[in-house]
Structures are given as structure tokens and as C-alpha cells.
Amino acid sequence: MSTIKQTLNVLWLQSGGCGGCSMSLLCADTTDFHGHLRAAGIELLWHPSLSLASGSELLTLLQDIVDGRLRLDALCLEGAMLRGPGGTGRFHLLAGTGQPMIDWVRRLAPLARDVLAIGSCAAWGGVSAGGGNPTDACGLQYDDDRVGGLLGFDFRARSGLPVINVAGCPTHPDWVVSTLMGLAQGKLGSDDLDALGRPRSYADQLVHHGCTRNEYYEFKASATRPSDLGCMMEHLGCKGTQVHADCNIRLWNGEGSCTRGGYACIACTEPGFQEPGHAFLTTPKVAGIPIGLPTDMPKAWFVALASLSKSATPKRVKLNATSDHLVVKPAVRKTRLS
Amino acid sequence: MSRLIVGPFNRVEGDLEVELTLRDGFVSSARVTAPMYRGFEQILQGKLPGDALVYVPRICGICSVSQSVAASRALAQLAGAEPAVNGLIATNLILAVENLADHLSHFYLFFMPDFCREIYSDRDWHAQARERFLPDSGESVRLALQARQRWMTMLGILAGKWPHTQTVDPGGSTRALDASERMKLQTRLREFRMFLETRFFAAPLEEVSALSTQKALLARWSEPEGTGDFGLFLHIARDLDLQQLGRGPGRYLSYGAYPLADGGLLMPSGVWREDGWRLDPLDCQSITEDATHAWLHQNGGALHPFTGLTLPDAEKADAYTWNKAPRLAGEVVETGALARQLAAGQPLLRAAVASGGGTVYTRVLARMMELATVVPAMETWLEQLEPEAPYCRPFSLPHSGQAVGLNEAARGSLGHWLRVEGGRIVNYQIIAPTSWNFSPRDAAGQPGALEQALAGAPMRQGETTPVAVQHIVRSFDPCMVCTVH
Numbered sequence: 001m002s003t004i005k006q007t008l009n010v011l012w013l014q015s016g017g018c019g020g021c022s023m024s025l026l027c028a029d030t031t032d033f034h035g036h037l038r039a040a041g042i043e044l045l046w047h048p049s050l051s052l053a054s055g056s057e058l059l060t061l062l063q064d065i066v067d068g069r070l071r072l073d074a075l076c077l078e079g080a081m082l083r084g085p086g087g088t089g090r091f092h093l094l095a096g097t098g099q100p101m102i103d104w105v106r107r108l109a110p111l112a113r114d115v116l117a118i119g120s121c122a123a124w125g126g127v128s129a130g131g132g133n134p135t136d137a138c139g140l141q142y143d144d145d146r147v148g149g150l151l152g153f154d155f156r157a158r159s160g161l162p163v164i165n166v167a168g169c170p171t172h173p174d175w176v177v178s179t180l181m182g183l184a185q186g187k188l189g190s191d192d193l194d195a196l197g198r199p200r201s202y203a204d205q206l207v208h209h210g211c212t213r214n215e216y217y218e219f220k221a222s223a224t225r226p227s228d229l230g231c232m233m234e235h236l237g238c239k240g241t242q243v244h245a246d247c248n249i250r251l252w253n254g255e256g257s258c259t260r261g262g263y264a265c266i267a268c269t270e271p272g273f274q275e276p277g278h279a280f281l282t283t284p285k286v287a288g289i290p291i292g293l294p295t296d297m298p299k300a301w302f303v304a305l306a307s308l309s310k311s312a313t314p315k316r317v318k319l320n321a322t323s324d325h326l327v328v329k330p331a332v333r334k335t336r337l338s
Numbered sequence: 339m340s341r342l343i344v345g346p347f348n349r350v351e352g353d354l355e356v357e358l359t360l361r362d363g364f365v366s367s368a369r370v371t372a373p374m375y376r377g378f379e380q381i382l383q384g385k386l387p388g389d390a391l392v393y394v395p396r397i398c399g400i401c402s403v404s405q406s407v408a409a410s411r412a413l414a415q416l417a418g419a420e421p422a423v424n425g426l427i428a429t430n431l432i433l434a435v436e437n438l439a440d441h442l443s444h445f446y447l448f449f450m451p452d453f454c455r456e457i458y459s460d461r462d463w464h465a466q467a468r469e470r471f472l473p474d475s476g477e478s479v480r481l482a483l484q485a486r487q488r489w490m491t492m493l494g495i496l497a498g499k500w501p502h503t504q505t506v507d508p509g510g511s512t513r514a515l516d517a518s519e520r521m522k523l524q525t526r527l528r529e530f531r532m533f534l535e536t537r538f539f540a541a542p543l544e545e546v547s548a549l550s551t552q553k554a555l556l557a558r559w560s561e562p563e564g565t566g567d568f569g570l571f572l573h574i575a576r577d578l579d580l581q582q583l584g585r586g587p588g589r590y591l592s593y594g595a596y597p598l599a600d601g602g603l604l605m606p607s608g609v610w611r612e613d614g615w616r617l618d619p620l621d622c623q624s625i626t627e628d629a630t631h632a633w634l635h636q637n638g639g640a641l642h643p644f645t646g647l648t649l650p651d652a653e654k655a656d657a658y659t660w661n662k663a664p665r666l667a668g669e670v671v672e673t674g675a676l677a678r679q680l681a682a683g684q685p686l687l688r689a690a691v692a693s694g695g696g697t698v699y700t701r702v703l704a705r706m707m708e709l710a711t712v713v714p715a716m717e718t719w720l721e722q723l724e725p726e727a728p729y730c731r732p733f734s735l736p737h738s739g740q741a742v743g744l745n746e747a748a749r750g751s752l753g754h755w756l757r758v759e760g761g762r763i764v765n766y767q768i769i770a771p772t773s774w775n776f777s778p779r780d781a782a783g784q785p786g787a788l789e790q791a792l793a794g795a796p797m798r799q800g801e802t803t804p805v806a807v808q809h810i811v812r813s814f815d816p817c818m819v820c821t822v823h
Contacts, residue, residue: 017399019398052473091374094345127396169396226512227730263505
């Protein structure tokens with residue numbers, strides 16, 4: 001490993017979340033999970049699902065980090081920071097320690113070269129901050145869409161970077177692994193993060209990019225019911241044209257994505273997605289026009305193009321859009337000139 | 339007499355602490371603490387009922403589909419809807435992929451690594467165990483993760499992604515499959531069968547599922563080598579007498595698993611009782627939750643989940659966990675793959691329980707039996723899909739009403755109780771498998787299933803934290819994020 005001088009020591013802790021980002025990580029596209037990490041210079045000091053060490057063995061390791069005996073390069077936090085009740089952090093006391101997890105995070109974060117929020121709960125609060133936010137959950141450096149969170153506006157890890165928000169619900173295994181590989185290679189800097197601290201390697205794309213329903217989108221041939229093949233933007237709540245993530249390029253579990261699974265993109269990489277202000281799977285509209293229009297597209301243009309394309313929709317696209325399988329096949333044509 | 343606090347307990351899903359009282363080299367009593375609370379039942383209040391399908395899978399990242407299935411069954415009951423047959427079958431496939439992946443993860447990632455510990459360095463199998471099951475370098479762990487990764491690509495096709503799919507719908511499945519996708523799924527199923535038949539059992543699945551006696555099992559898998567990872571487990575189990583370790587309450591709850599197109603179930607519901615040696619019918623009306631020892635408002639005693647409440651009270655005296663104590667007609671029950679196998683009358687598991695009870699050994703053995711029986715069922719289900727028939731039926735939800743959605747998750751019986759008024763959720767109560775298994779004491783002082791199973795666990799020479807406790811706790815395959823949600 002010529003590009004790696006020393007291993008990247010990774011500590012992974014979980015708090016107010018479901019553990020799904022760890023489960024997603026185990027779906028990483030490799031035939032040799034641990035070998036892949038090793039070859040990339042990533043050393044898991046401890047992970048809740050993947051380490052033999054338990055109980056007092058972990059507490060010793062944490063103390064070694066606190067006392068400076070063990071170098072911490074990347075602190076990965078999964079799950080929201082539970083500040084309640086009344087600021088005590090009692091909603092999660094780290095087992096075996098009697099101390100609030102938020103205190104452990106406050107203690108460990110300044111010691112880490114980089115701090116990563118794994119998933120939308122750790123990044124913004126996410127689903128754990130839903131409803132009336134009963135546990136006063138927040139993200140590491142965001143409280144919903146406001147900068148701050150547990151560690152505060154001014155927090156910088158030892159590297160000088162703010163918290164790296166590998167957001168998603170769950171996050172994609174490859175977003176995590178490629179971010180850790182970038183850190184291990186010393187190739188991830190502030191220019192590689194977007195305005196919300198997300199790695200641009202996935203956040204510079206929109207979910208719309210590579211969507212298999214794009215022909216339906218072009219003609220505004222819309223699905224009206226779950227399992228229909230048409231575009232889900234007009235009626236079924238899909239936000240793929242606005243949401244930052246490469247889900248339809250870097251596919252999930254082999255060849256999947258939400259839209260390929262027959263359901264809307266609910267914006268799970270974006271802060272505040274858990275409280276959209278409307279039914280998740282129904283598109284909110286004003287005067288028949290969806291409120292959330294495609295990113296970077298002026299409304300007048302969208303309306304003009306939509307009405308034009310609707311009037312020009314081929315019968316095939318129109319009929320297939322409201323069916324769960326192809327009812328009209330594409331015509332067979334000669335494609336050469338002579 | 340001394341006290342010992344064990345935690346953080348890893349290789350379980352979520353955070354867990356166990357407090358032990360030790361006397362004369364044995365655990366004399368135990369208290370189990372679920373140390374984290376998120377408040378999903380509070381978050382769901384006031385929501386649109388259909389939106390539950392976005393929130394509830396996010397209760398748990400390891401049994402996410404199970405939560406979706408329970409919610410979708412509750413909503414279907416509320417709407418009086420029946421899923422399309424294709425959708426019913428597709429949902430069974432999605433759920434089975436998750437459940438079997440959980441069994442695989444439990445064995446290779448959570449349970450077996452404890453046998454690599456130094457405390458066992460004098461055992462004849464120790465070197466083999468380390469070679470296969472050390473978490474970061476074990477050869478079997480590598481191959482199991484590879485098989486699991488490939489297995490989960492079935493959900494890329496069937497459900498868009500895992501965890502947290504929205505494909506599971508009260509009307510069926512939102513993802514219709516074409517003929518070529520079905521073939522792709524058949525290929526993946528075959529790969530998983532191959533892994534199980536070569537690396538895991540070293541035998542055809544049908545040979546495993548046909549087992550009816552302990553004698554036949556031990557005759558066939560008598561050696562630690564050449565008999566797969568299953569054979570090594572059996573060897574270790576015999577050596578450490580895991581059949582006598584961690585005996586539970588002797589009552590086993592199953593809601594019944596995998597509804598079939600003909601109206602039946604692949605595995606029946608019921609309560610198997612060691613006392614009486616019979617299967618009683620399931621009576622959901624007799625389920626209550628008791629918050630006496632939870633950091634939750636007591637709300638007037640033990641309540642049925644339709645009227646139950648989940649509201650934090652962090653300063654409550656005598657409380658030691660965020661989990662309530664679910665009880666069935668006042669009794670402590672155990673739930674999981676073992677309960678399903680006993681309800682189904684699988685002869686090997688009934689024989690094993692007859693001789694040693696519900697223990698570390700029988701809990702693990704039941705999961706293995708489920709791997710061997712559910713994969714062939716999935717092969718049949720794939721054949722039953724009709725490519726051009728509907729996958730999802732329309733339905734409409736009433737403005738008010740109440741409904742329950744029951745499901746068997748990998749870890750056992752999962753229930754969602756839902757009440758809707760004015761088109762909004764007014765109460766949503768969830769009882770997860772580990773809520774049952776890892777319940778605290780109730781008002782009558784009855785310890786929960788794990789708390790009972792830990793009493794009597796031995797300390798080995800030179801131990802500060804008994805490894806037996808690790809085995810007993812993990813034999814339930816606890817999911818703490820489901821337990822307290």
C-alpha cells in the first residue's frame with residue numbers, strides 16, 4: 001500500500017438510531033469485507049456488530065483514547081444525539097458506564113482527526129427527531145437544517161474539517177467506505193464536501209439521474225397508484241429531481257433503488273426529511289402543479305414543458321405509466337439508414 | 339455475594355447492559371437494562387396512518403422489513419383490505435430474505451465469535467473456532483459475509499433496497515417482477531442454498547429438515563471436521579453442555595409465520611407449553627404490558643396495547659430499563675425461532691426441548707432448522723408468482739378504527755396495535771420480540787425470560803465476566819433497538 005503511511009484508526013459508536021447504517025455497511029459490494037477494509041488501510045478499532053471485544057474491554061479502549069495512548073483517526077457516529085430529558089442525555093446512557101452517550105461524544109470528538117456522522121440521524125437528527133422530538137434528538141453538528149447540533153457551529157475536528165455528514169436513511173455502504181478510503185489516503189478535504197458537509201462523491205448527483213422512469217418523466221406520464229410504472233413526481237410524492245444522492249447511479253443491494261423498488265424518493269439524505277409537511281407518498285400541489293419542482297428549473301419553463309410533453313405523450317408511454325407491467329411494447333424499427 | 343455490571347454488550351443489535359448478582363461461582367439473579375429510548379410511539383401520534391410505513395421500518399435496521407410487514411398488516415386490517423396474491427408472495431420473499439439473513443448474521447457475527455475467547459484455549463476445538471469465527475479474520479466469517487451480501491441483492495430486486503424499503507404495502511407489493519427478474523432471483527436462491535449445503539451444513543437442506551431425533555443428528559454430524567460450521571457448533575455445544583445452559587420459562591409464543599395464498603400459514607401460531615406438553619391457541623386479548631420497572635409512566639397497571647401508553651418518566655423509583663414487561667395472561671413467555679419450530683411440531687426440536695428445555699443449544703438449533711426449511715419454501719413461492727397478474731391492490735383507509743398487525747420476525751413475535759381517529763393516529767403501541775424476551779420484572783416480581791435464563795449461569799475459573807452470560811444473552815439474538823423503540 002504505497003499511498004498509505006499508517007492505518008486509519010476507526011472507532012464506530014451507535015446512539016439514537018436503528019443500527020441500519022451498520023447493517024447497510026455489511027451489504028458493501030465486496031467478496032471480502034474485512035480484507036477490503038484492511039487493504040484500504042482502514043483499521044476498525046471497535047464496531048458494535050463486528051468486534052469480539054465487549055464490556056470492560058471496550059471501556060479500556062475508550063479510556064486509552066481519552067488518555068492519549070491510542071490514536072483516533074475517524075470517529076464514526078451512527079444514530080442521533082439524544083439530549084433529553086431536560087438536557088441530561090438520560091435517554092441513552094452508554095451501557096456499563098452510567099454516563100450519557102452525548103458526554104462520551106463530546107469527550108471523544110475533539111480527539112479524533114475526523115468525525116463522521118453516519119446516516120441522517122447522526123447528521124441532522126433524522127427520524128429520531130420526528131414528531132414532537134420527544135428525546136430532543138439532534139445531529140452531531142446540525143439540529144435539523146440549522147448548523148449547531150451537539151458539537152456546535154464552530155466545531156472542527158483535528159483535521160480542520162467540520163463533521164462529515166454521510167447522510168442517508170440508511171446511508172449507502174459505498175458512501176461510507178469511499179469516504180473512509182478518501183480519509184485513509186489523505187485525499188478528502190473541505191472542497192470534497194458540499195454545502196451541508198456531505199461528501200460530494202455522492203451528493204453532487206440527484207436521485208433523478210439514472211432513474212429508469214425517465215422516459216415517463218420526460219412525457220409527464222405519471223403513476224397514479226403504488227406499483228404503476230410511470231413517473232412518481234406528479235402524484236406519488238417523489239422528490240428525486242431535487243434530492244442530492246446518486247442512488248440511481250450507484251445502486252443499492254446490487255441493482256436496486258427506491259424508485260426501482262416502486263416507491264418515491266422521500267429525500268432521506270436531506271435535513272428535515274422526516275417531517276415533510278405532507279403525506280410522504282402524495283405530492284403536494286398548488287393549482288395542480290407540484291410544489292417541489294426539479295432543482296435549477298424555473299417554474300414557468302417547467303409548466304410550459306410539462307404541458308407540451310403531456311400533449312405529445314406516445315400511447316405506449318401513457319398506457320404503461322398506469323400499469324405494473326408493460327402493456328404496450330416499443331415498436332420494432334429498422335435503425336440503420338438503408 | 340457480589341454485583342457485576344456487564345456492558346456495553348456488543349454483537350447484539352443496539353445497546354444493552356446486564357446486572358448480575360453472583361454467589362458461590364454462579365449467577366443468582368440478573369436484571370436486564372435496555373439503556374436507550376427514542377419514542378417512536380410518541381412520534382407516531384398525530385401522524386397520517388399511511389405514513390407509519392415510512393417511520394416504523396426505521397425502528398430497526400436489522401428487522402426493518404418485519405416492522406413494515408406488521409404495520410402493513412395493521413393498516414390492511416383497518417382498511418379491510420386483502421393484498422394481491424403476487425404481492426402476498428413477494429412480501430413473504432422479502433421477509434424471508436431478511437429473516438434468514440438475520441439467522442446467518444446471528445450465527446457468524448454475533449454468537450460464534452465468543453468461542454474464540456482465550457478462556458477456551460484449553461479446548462480441543464479452540465484453534466478451529468478461531469480459524470473460522472474470529473470476527474475480522476475468520477474464514478467462515480468471510481464466506482458468510484460474502485454469501486450474505488449476495489443474498490441481500492435479492493432485496494435490491496424485490497424491494498429496491500435494504501434496510502428501509504417502502505415496497506411492502508397493505509395492498510401487496512409496489513414492485514412487480516417480470517419473468518427475467520424471477521429467474522435472477524432463482525439464481526440467487528440457488529447460490530444461498532449452495533453456501534448452506536457446502537459451508538454451513540455440509541449436507542443437503544432436505545437431509546437437515548428431515549431430522550427427527552437427537553440420535554440421528556449426532557450420528558450424522560458427529561465430527562467437528564468435514565461436517566460444516568454446523569458440525570463444529572454441535573461439537574462445541576456437546577463439549578460445553580450448552581443444552582443445559584440458559585433455560586428459559588418453558589412457554590413459547592408464536593403469532594404464526596408466512597401467510598400463504600390458500601389462507602394457511604407456513605408455520606402455525608400458538609403457545610407451546612413444556613408443562614402440559616401442548617400447543618394452546620393464541621389469545622391476543624390476554625396480552626398486557628406492565629411498566630412497573632420501566633422508566634415510563636405506570637398509567638394504572640398492566641394494560642392491553644390498544645389502551646397502553648408509552649410516556650417517559652426518567653426519575654421513576656424502582657425502574658431499571660426503558661422496556662416494559664409484556665405478559666401473556668400474566669405469564670412470562672419466550673419467543674423466537676424455537677417457539678415457531680415447537681408450534682410447527684418439528685420433531686427434532688420437540689425432542690431436544692423434551693430432554694433439555696429451551697436453552698442456548700435449542701435456540702441456535704431452531705434457527706438452523708429454519709434456514710433448512712424456509713429456503714425450499716422460498717423456491718416454491720418464486721414458482722407461484724404469476725408475471726402479468728397484479729402485485730398491488732388499491733384500498734382506502736377509514737377515518738377511524740383500530741387494528742392489529744401481527745408478524746413473526748427473525749427474533750419472534752412482533753405486534754403493532756393501532757388506533758385512528760379523525761384520519762390521524764391517536765395511539766400506536768409496538769411489542770417487539772425482544773420486548774418479550776428481555777422484559778424486566780413485572781408488578782408481581784416475575785423476572786423476564788432472559789432474567790430467568792441467566793439465573794444459575796456458572797463462572798469459569800479465572801473469569802471476571804462469565805462467558806456463559808455472553809452465550810445465554812446472545813442465544814436469544816436480542817434486538818435492543820426494537821425492544822425499546
